[in-house]
Amino acid sequence: MMFTAEIKVMPLKELLDPQGKAVMGGLGNLGLKNIEDVRxxxxxxxxxxxxxxxxxxxxxxxxxxxxxxxxxxxxxxIRIS
Amino acid sequence: MMFTAEIKVMPLKELLDPQGKAVMGGLGNLGLKNIEDVRxxxxxxxxxxxxxxxxxxxxxxxxxxxxxxxxxxxxxxIRIS
Structure with missing residues (x-):
């Protein structure tokens, strides 16, 4: 049988996420100032x-x-379906 | 109020996903030969x-x-929680 596995890989909460911080800056520049954190x-x-x-x-x-x-x-x- | 939005961004099904194909090759080399597709x-x-x-x-x-x-x-x- 065929199964689909969805794997979500996120940076650990304890660590900085520089890519997320950069995107948050970009969203702020686009006028979306109510976004408080991006990971x-x-x-x-x-x-x-x-x-x-x-x-x-x-x-x-x-x-x-x-x-x-x-x-x-x-x-x-991991989520299997 | 603070909301959490989870956004899943995937390559369109109609398009090749070269990164996924490369990872599938790597998984095959590690012995995981029952994985048929990776995106x-x-x-x-x-x-x-x-x-x-x-x-x-x-x-x-x-x-x-x-x-x-x-x-x-x-x-x-997008999923909001």
Whole structure:
């Protein structure tokens, strides 16, 4: 069966997010002054061929741990559907 | 009131996603051969000061249209909480 895994990878809350800060400045320059914080991460969608949802989740976790997220600086969450 | 807007920006389905294809190759080299497709986009979290959820949504839409998404190549969806 084919499963879709959506992986959200975000910079850790404890760390600065310079890309987000730059975008917040840009939005302010465009007149959107009521945006108080911006954080930017990655959204990754995997199509996984697996026998069960648990199997698909474990594949997605392995992909996130080994390649997609840098756990020194980022945290991730996975949703299977 | 403070609202959180989560904006998911993904490459259009009709277009190639070379970054996703490269990551799929990398996952295959790591032994994850049951991943059939990878698409990579951005996940952006805004903190918006607004009087209502509708007001926050319209600010997030303006931010997405003006700066965060390139609608020639990307589509976006917004979730307010």
């Amino acid at each position: 930017i991460g990655k959204h990754i969608i995997l199509q996984i061929e697996a026998t069960s949802e648990d199997d698909a989740l474990s594949t997605a976790e392995e992909a996130a741990n080994k390649l997609l997220a840098n756990q020194v600086m980022e945290e991730y969450s | 990579i986009g951005k996940h952006i979290i805004l903190q918006i000061e607004a009087t209502s959820e509708d007001d926050a949504l319209s600010t997030a839409e303006e931010a997405a249209n003006k700066l965060l998404a390139n609608q020639v190549m990307e589509e976006y969806s």
